[in-house]
Amino acid sequence: MSDRIRLAAVPFLSARPLTYGLEQGLAADRFELTYASPADCARRLSSGEIDLALLPSSRLPSLDRAVDWRVVPRLAVSSEALPVEFANEHTLGPLSGTVGDWRLRTGLPFVSQLWVGRNGAVGADQADLLMQSLEQGLVHLRDLAIAFAEAHGGDPARYENYLMHGLSYRLGSEELSGLGAFLEHLRLAETTSPPARGPTRIRLFEFANLRASPKLAAQPLARKKPVVPGLDALLANAATGGRLSSAEGIHLYEKASLLDLGKAADERRRFLHPRNVVTYIIDRNVNYTNLCVTACKFCNFYRPAKSKDAYTLSRDVLAQKFAETVAMGGIQILLQGGVNPQLRLDYYEDLFRWTKANFPLALHALSPEEVSFIAKQEQLSIREVLARLVAAGLDSLPGGGAEILDDEIRHRVSPLKCSADTWIEVMREAHALGLRTTATMVFGFGETSEHILKHLERLRALQEQTAGFTAFICWPFQAEGTRLRLSDDTTAQRYLRVFSLARLYLDNFPNLQVSWPTMGPAIGQVALRFGGNDFGSAMIEENVVSQAGAVFKLTAEDIEQRVRATGFVPRQRNMRYELLPVRREAILLASATGGVAKSLQAGA
């Protein structure tokens, strides 16, 4: 009796195919099954009264994060939309609107139930029995529908149709991604009130004989070169979402071959984004001022206060730029400037309110450097500054100014910029207020592998606590015309190496954006095969890197063509990386304004 595995399942119709075999007496000596409400299932699983629960995914956040929760591979209930009973069962807050269009919004299936237990709760043979239970259920969907109609009323044919065509019972990589997206939505909905609970990552039970799918197994290649010990295992682990230590990251960065790194990063990207979608955003980079007291050595853009070229854009100019942005299909303004002491907090508050009152544009504005400067200037805490900016209309923060998050490097190249700690602190506060932000890294300042890994580690650690970063973007510092005399590090080899390592190391970052404005569209495309899933912004305007020798510009149409030519489906997104409905007019507009070539779509 005591060696039987105790199971609890929700009594929903949709879950019945999974428990059918067990109900019919399959392996009765191995399992003991009871039905309970979702809340009860979660409670009993937490307390240890049961070993395994067929749990609604919405209950995952109520589990204790400290426990190593695992999910039985291959088995789940999923659908294209949020199931009706699911929406009724749980207060989903902002999610209730997605009942009908989950697939449309995310491009992913919705996973509603799955088998969850503590690590070690089941072995490979029990997992196989659970699979058998489902297989028996799948050939008896009609019986299930009839039994459910007898017990609860309703039309058995409708139930059967729902079981047969409305649901899927597989847990593959697409479903895992869908689950990840759902948990992300839940976290977002909760960021303002109780802190996020529950596991931050979905991990599967690992069984010796199921361990790695053949694709991921270490390559039995007869290699000519001696292989650095452990590299293949490290890469295979990282490719499946396993966490790398700093030392392992350094080892991979220094020792793994470019293509091995890229291949593992590509596998990881495919796991996270199995729909083959590459996203981009239409926004405008507006640099409202170039007056800057930070005087970073690598910057060609800024002007000191007494320079006759120093500017702060007037409302009229801004209004024109914003109106153009809206007209060209842009949905957001990326507003960044120099650190200009003549502008005070009320300038930004007025500017944001005015923007929101007049334009349907999201404000992705002010990097941590600017925020921390305003805080100092106003003698306010970072949180107070951010709260006031949010009240005035700020939607999210760009992750610029991170450079390398190590004070040794920062002192050398940007001595007046905020410290690494301050940068992280601003991001932490922003995330705590419910703002999403991006994170960046600029390399090529003569930093070591340790510096790069330190940077990635700081980002990953904060993401672990806040889950507030949407994406990571990196690029090599552009040397031309700046005051830094450093070796040129803008080669593709270094970029792709750093980029693919970042995809593997930042296991809790959902998105990696390729930097075609600095690397060129061709390497941007290649980077999509080295772990990237976002093609950045159809740039209407950009002033900073183009002052340092990067000359690339692409319209939305160019981006779509280039993404398609690489074998991906381009989709427009917003700052939160939610897919926007496919909008033809954006493409038409881009071509009307004279994109490089108009008939590209036909050729792709």
Add this chain to the structure above:
Amino acid sequence: MSFAEIKDKVRAGEPLGQGDGVALFQHPNLLELGLLANEVRERLHGQRTYFNRNMHINATNVCVASCRFCSFARLKGGDPGAYTLTLEEAWGRLRTRLEAKDPITEIHIVNGLHDGLPFSYYTDLLSGLKRICPTVHLKAFTAVEIFFFHQHYGMPVAEVLRRLHAAGLDSLPGGGAEIFAPRVRRKLCADKCDADQWLDVHRIAHRMGLRSNCTMLYGHIETVEERVDHLLRLRALQEETGGFQTFIPLAFHPDGNALRRLPPPTGVDDLRTFAVSRLLLHNIAHLKAYWVMLGLKTAQTAQWFGADDLDGTVQEERIYHMAGAETPQSLGVPDLVRLIERAGRVPVERDTLYNILAEGSALLPSQPFRRPSSRALGVSA
């Protein structure tokens, strides 16, 4: 044919077939392709990446052919932009280069098909260059030009080659192959010699002991099957003569020509083409990533997708720059050395015939790296 089966074939040294080639071009995993091509590349050349010191002379852009992918040719002398160098001007290019203490080992000469020049223009051009610098290797005239000389001056191909060789010709560049499929040639370059004629010129040259290169112009209207067919025809001739040294995939650039409505080359297709070429052309030793055409970054990356050569210092390149290539006009040896080292390979200076001239400390870049200025190129986006 699955990728695993193809991989086994490659490892066993079996030639791949048409179906294998198509499967490779369609293989979704670019990096798996790259890794396999890299295996072959490292088996052949280890960590070396070759380059040479060369200059280009495009003596005339007057051309009787009107290929739709060309931004270089001007149809008649006197058309705006048309030029033909006098022999003195052409020789002067070499003198200038030598006076600048910028030694070269090779001159690459490719021209339009000019119907108003005597044959002696070409023989005098070669012998004059050799007089100025007897040691320089003259890699001149594509098979298309040789065939044009044959028709225009009424001499057998072998006689054209013999006379040019006597005047100083050392080898043939690989241009003008485009895509062999008649369907494509009819649409793109109907005035050019056909595939058999192109291959014949090289066959005859090889039999005379001249080495040559070969190319493929991809990324326009050709199909994957036509690419594979092209590569296999090159391989078949190589099987027969062994005279090809290097294969150079050339990406079609759409600016300034009749095909400008086609999409620009994609980085992924470039790398894929390199990898598949390396795997299909098992009997051609070298694969060149021509940086002028690919851009420096893609050319570097191609060193991991099968390529083992970056071309040379190149001066005065006209053809690709008139089609919108955004690369510098030339690079110094220290630049090339640095680019190759930054790509993670070992730079080796070669001559045209791949004799090693310098490697390791002999190449030490004593000057600081000069980053090619992209703004100085007058890019018109």
